[in-house]
Amino acid sequence: MQLLQPQPKVNTSSLVPTLPIWDSNLTLNHVQQALWPKDALEKTQVDWLILHFNAWFSHHNVILFKGEHEPEYFPAILDQSAKIQFAHGFFNSALHEISHWTIAGAKRRLQPDLGYWYAPDGRTQEQQQLFEQVEIKPQAIEWLFATAFGRKFRVSLDNLTGDGGDGSQFKDAVFTQVQAYFSGQVQLPRDASHFLQCICLCIRNGKSLQATEFTREILD
Template structure:
């Protein structure tokens, strides 16, 4: 098993890229049903997110909805669409679960919980290392989503009662993964790019995300 290794520092002066757009012809009229500026509470923002996600990805036969307890993904059936359930109605939980869904390919979207391996809180160091390996990309994409919405992002090692891993090293990896998406070294999943573009149209007056908006110290 290859464990997380320290990564070289990035020269921030060279990171002047914006993310590639999913569809240059996409317009605000096509993606906005209600004004984000009118969603002035956490509950209103969650409702706005559900309404718009379900519009933007209706072609995938999937819906986002609030869950009372733990997040979970339910594949589509012959009678119902696929469901992305996020925890306790929390906005950031929704962004995290959406990030996992955007990474999953067509085959994994046919599986409960997208086929992810998951060990609950209380993981050993070896289990924690595996957990962190598979969480780098989802949390990097979640940070992109959060930034597009103008919200605070915090990395999560999700192992309060176990061996917590190296938080600083994990933050390094999440930061560098974000920069790889901007530089083109890593390709942003198509549905993640669409989600970000739609958010930016509605929330940022169409302004794209820029690499310099993401600083390593923001994760501390």
């Protein structure tokens, strides 16, 4: 399996409450197209997410859209933008696909499905280990996104009919990855950091995420 080529990184101290580093050029007026519909139906929140993501990342010639089937990434061709398709209009599916996209480097974004190898549900233990190896960072970043939106995050083993185990080691790895982002041991991809900053401006009145919002118990 080929792993994703990492995108250029940025310092993640913006996640640490004592060392907030924000792009001073970004303000609520720059990023908010419409008020966040906090108490609305998921469909309304999904529409808000699509509107804002497409505005926030228009410089990358990519659009987010909800599909009727499984998630998929389509690279840009000719006069058509790249497309991040998430599954069945689910908000958390959109966050998951966005997290994969933020990790992918420029070369991966030229490939269908970002160049991922994927074995369907029913994977063997060995295949599941490979799957989890690639999923640790995307799911850790998805957890950051979900928390910024005030939404519940659940890890996904995506192997209901295969040999996925109880998932405890994978949950440990996702939690450790999140803590590594907060400590600065590992840096967030630049687009993930930008997405988080925009979310926090619109949803959290500019308040940074704090390490105390993430505990291992949340994942059980």
